[in-house]
Amino acid sequence: MLIVFTTAIPKHRCLVNGCDQSGVNNGFEAPYINFTIPIDEKTNQFSKCQQYEGHQSSLSINCSIDQFNQQMVVECDHSETVFDHKYFESTLVTEFNLVCDNSWMIQLVQSAFFSGVLLGAILSGIIADKFGRRAMYFFIPELLLISLISSTFVPNMFVYGVLAVLKGICVSGVYQPAFVIGIELLGGRWRFWLGNVHSIIFAFGSFIICLIAQYYRNWRPLEYSLTIPAIIMIIFPYLFPESIRWQVSNGRSECAVKQLRGAYETNGVKIDEELFQQILNHENEKNLRKRIQTQQKPTANVWDLFRHSTLRIWTLSLLYIWFTNSLVYYGLSFLSSQFDDDVYYSLKMMCIVELPGIVLTTYAVEKMSRKRVLMSVMLIGGIACTISSLLPETYGGLKLALAIFGKMNISGSFSLIFVYTVEIFPTVLRISGLGLCSVFARIGGMVAPYVLQLEMFGPKFPFLAIGITSLIAGVVSVVLPETKDKKLPDTIEEVSLLIAPTKNNNNNNKTADYSSTSVTRTNEMLLTGRTSNSDSP
Helix, strand or coil: CHHHHHCCCCCEEECCECCECCCCCCCCCCCCHHHHCCEECCCCEECCCEEEEECCCCCCCCCCHHHEEEEEEEECCCCCEEECCCCCCECHHHHHCCCHHHCHHHHHHHHHHHHHHHHHHHHHHHHHHHHCCCHHHHCHHHHHHHHHHHHCCCCCHHHHHHHHHHHHHHHHHHHHHHHHHHHHHCCHHHHHHHHHHHHHHHHHHHHHHHHHHHHCCEHHHHHHHCHHHHHHHCCHHHHCCCCHHHHHHCCCHHHHHHHHHHHHHHCCCCCCHHHHHHHHCHHHHHHHHHHHHHHHCCCCCCCHHHHCHHHHHHHHHHHHHHHHHHHHHHHHHHCHHHCCCCHHHHHHHHHHCHHHHHHHHHHHHHHCCHHHHHHHHHHHHHHHHHHHHHCCHHHHHHHHHHHHHHHHHHHHHHHHHHHHHHHHCCHHHHHHHHHHHHHHHHHHHHHHHHHHHHHHHCCCHHHHHHHHHHHHHHHHHHHCCCCCCCCCCCCCHHHHHHHCCHHHHHHHHHHHCCCCCHHHHHHHHHHCCCCCCCCCC
16 A cells, blocks of 8 residues: 555646746646646646647747647656645655656556565465464564665665565565464464454555555655554564464474463463374374375376366466456555545545445355355446446546445455355365465556556546456356355365255265364364465455
């Protein structure tokens, strides 16, 4: 969300020689723009990058209508631009004049950040699996702190772009391990709720950034303000213990038992000595590992997702839906300034509606099938965005309301798609499938800034593209299986069970539940020692 404000593009126009003064803060809505700046036929507003040709011989004398040829439109001298500072005191755009011919730099920097998030997701997964879930917190917060402070001293956009990649890596580096630790701490029935809670916290954090940005209207203090969370995170590895599941699966059973004893005592639960004994029994661990690996066919790899016709169709559908979720979610954030001059109001409303979107989706999933809910929110959100794009500019309030409604639906889809994906992929390919979906979600985030470029064909096209993309995702979701109340498939062969009627799987569901015995709980620890690196918006 930070990058939406630091790269915000205020209203702007050409600096008119002979009327505006170079090097000073000229008024954006000066009286002479009526005869110096033409009207853009596509937007029906004053042109941002063109002006009427002036008679150079007399421009230095006065600024009057007879000094401009209103039959001749020319491109601005882009060395200097006049910006409207009503809502933004300073952004990267105003400081480095990133408009008109230089506007491509903004989309490049925004995509650079999301490419960093993608790279960070990969690196954090590798490091967290090898060195522990807390490992990233021993250096990533410091790196994030350095990158945030360094960003305020950049001499050009190239350096800022490099730092944007670094910040993206750090964002994934601190987010991913925290989410994984939460997944590994909670039992199966609570993991669905964790996905919803973390989505709500994400929306709340975005709302807080909106409030901070509204107070600090200069991009530099805004960057500085986010150093506070980075400083707080420095102490995280000294406050929180390592994941018990990771310790068990990496031969650190004694540490795991010590940590478990403390957890049992803190929660007033009777200590399960049988469980502790089995954790400490290395031979039993090895036998359990061997048996589990034999049953799970460890030779399966990500390409198996595309070798089997049914699984291939589901995988391709999920990849497109994850891509669309990210594209629409971030695309609406970047385009929020198009709905209302006050971008702070638009973005705050879009953050607020995420909460009812998540809550309503969670309630709907309890009453309806996952497939029907996903299809509904994607189609309804797509219809809302499409209608918003087709309304004339005079219906600004209605356009904003429809866009906000679309954001509410896509937020609900984001909270559902993670759990739905986990339930579709078989155990032997679940990590690979989730990782691949995560990659496509990040690609959607990287593409989102370029949706703004469609505005060159008319103001309706960016929103129209978002709406149509969401509608297609709703249609594509028709091919997905229903997973509610069905046993999770363990092998590729068991994927066909998802197509069977729900009541035929009742007996299978009972066998899928974890028993209360300590042996089964030990198996669960061994099975989940390596956790997926997938993430959300």
